[in-house]
Amino acid sequence: MKEKFLALLICIFIALSTTGFIYAQWNDIITISNTMEFGHLTLRFIHPLDYWDNEATKDIGTLDCYYTDPDPVEGYEGLTVAINNAYPHYEAYCNFTLKNVGAVTEHIEGVIITPGTGLEVGFTYLDINSNPIGWQLDNAVTHQPVLYVYVYKDTDLSLICNPLDSGETLQGKMTVQVTDNAEECKTYGFQVDIDYEQVIP
Amino acid sequence: MNTTKLSAIFMTLAIVLSIAGFTYAHWSDTIRINGTVKMAHILIDIKSEKVLISRNVKKYYSSSVCYEVSPDLHTLTIYSKNLGPCWWIWVGLVMQNQGTLPGKMKPPVYSFEPSDGWNDYFETKEYFYGPYPEETGFGTLEVWGKVEIDKQLKSDGSVTFTTPSTPTPFTLNPTEKAVTWIWIHVLPNVPPTAMGKTVTLYINIVDDVDI
Numbered sequence: 001m002k003e004k005f006l007a008l009l010i011c012i013f014i015a016l017s018t019t020g021f022i023y024a025q026w027n028d029i030i031t032i033s034n035t036m037e038f039g040h041l042t043l044r045f046i047h048p049l050d051y052w053d054n055e056a057t058k059d060i061g062t063l064d065c066y067y068t069d070p071d072p073v074e075g076y077e078g079l080t081v082a083i084n085n086a087y088p089h090y091e092a093y094c095n096f097t098l099k100n101v102g103a104v105t106e107h108i109e110g111v112i113i114t115p116g117t118g119l120e121v122g123f124t125y126l127d128i129n130s131n132p133i134g135w136q137l138d139n140a141v142t143h144q145p146v147l148y149v150y151v152y153k154d155t156d157l158s159l160i161c162n163p164l165d166s167g168e169t170l171q172g173k174m175t176v177q178v179t180d181n182a183e184e185c186k187t188y189g190f191q192v193d194i195d196y197e198q199v200i201p
Numbered sequence: 202m203n204t205t206k207l208s209a210i211f212m213t214l215a216i217v218l219s220i221a222g223f224t225y226a227h228w229s230d231t232i233r234i235n236g237t238v239k240m241a242h243i244l245i246d247i248k249s250e251k252v253l254i255s256r257n258v259k260k261y262y263s264s265s266v267c268y269e270v271s272p273d274l275h276t277l278t279i280y281s282k283n284l285g286p287c288w289w290i291w292v293g294l295v296m297q298n299q300g301t302l303p304g305k306m307k308p309p310v311y312s313f314e315p316s317d318g319w320n321d322y323f324e325t326k327e328y329f330y331g332p333y334p335e336e337t338g339f340g341t342l343e344v345w346g347k348v349e350i351d352k353q354l355k356s357d358g359s360v361t362f363t364t365p366s367t368p369t370p371f372t373l374n375p376t377e378k379a380v381t382w383i384w385i386h387v388l389p390n391v392p393p394t395a396m397g398k399t400v401t402l403y404i405n406i407v408d409d410v411d412i
Contacts, residue, residue: 185242
């Protein structure tokens with residue numbers, strides 16, 4: 001009886017090991033390789049870039065607008081607006097182009113001005129949607145308006161909240177006006193940050 | 202029942218947290234516009250000056266004249282002594298636009314201190330020449346280099362230059378120069394009460410921006 005049991009156990013063991021071997025022989029590994037490339041969220045300045053001033057007869061003030069910090073893919077990260085020899089009532093105009101060179105749909109969520117040394121924001125002009133389209137920059141000491149800076153899509157509409165699909169462009173406009181309170185020989189600076197973000201579907 | 206409720210709460214939490222996480226993680230970036238506005242300036246300096254008084258005036262009035270240009274080259278101060286009826290003097294200036302804006306040269310504005318009535322006793326005439334380019338050498342210029350009183354600059358306030366004067370206002374572009382001659386004359390009707398008095402005549406050559 002004991003031998004019978006032992007034989008049965010050995011048979012079971014052999015049978016199971018054979019089965020495992022066979023199973024192992026036919027087993028295989030399936031690998032899923034998923035290479036995922038994230039899209040870019042990229043808004044860039046692109047050409048055309050046009051600029052002009054309000055001088056009809058004499059060419060006294062000079063305006064130079066150019067893009068800076070080229071993106072290796074497309075476009076530029078910065079726009080410089082340089083006005084020289086400005087005087088009261090001088091006005092500079094710049095039409096720039098923004099393009100979604102990334103893959104992700106995006107929109108501008110904020111246009112924020114940072115006045116340079118000696119200036120402060122005296123007043124912010126808003127469009128009908130309460131988004132900023134212009135700023136009055138005052139002398140930080142006298143609190144008198146020195147410059148008016150406008151960045152907008154249309155004369156009365158902000159750049160903010162215009163969804164841009166991949167490859168789409170948006171025309172932006174900028175106007176700088178010099179007031180009577182601007183001082184001779186002085187250099188005024190400002191910086192406009194255009195913050196953009198992904199549009200959540 | 203309890204299991205179903207627990208599952209529902211768990212699922213709700215999972216969905217809310219996943220949305221919250223997704224929103225928090227959404228992408229954003231910034232591009233920038235840099236603006237600079239460099240302001241122009243208007244600046245017309247005195248580059249050279251002449252104050253000419255004739256020998257006869259010096260002799261008959263025992264008159265003396267001295268003058269100086271301020272360090273900022275904006276003011277010519279003249280001290281004249283012993284004026285009397287029919288006294289006269291010629292004042293000449295070479296001015297240059299050292300600014301970055303075109304200037305509009307206007308006729309001089311005369312004012313007296315004290316201001317009470319002195320303009321009734323003085324007469325002035327002014328002549329402008331130019332504008333001349335920056336590189337113009339004034340040594341040989343007819344209206345400046347060899348000007349002599351009683352020769353080109355007459356006692357009656359007239360001039361004999363062949364170069365015609367430039368009517369004001371005229372534009373003086375940056376770096377350009379201009380010459381002006383101003384005749385100052387005390388009228389014969391100045392009353393005896395003026396004797397011993399001191400009067401200052403201010404001549405402001407106005408240079409507005411010409412845009």
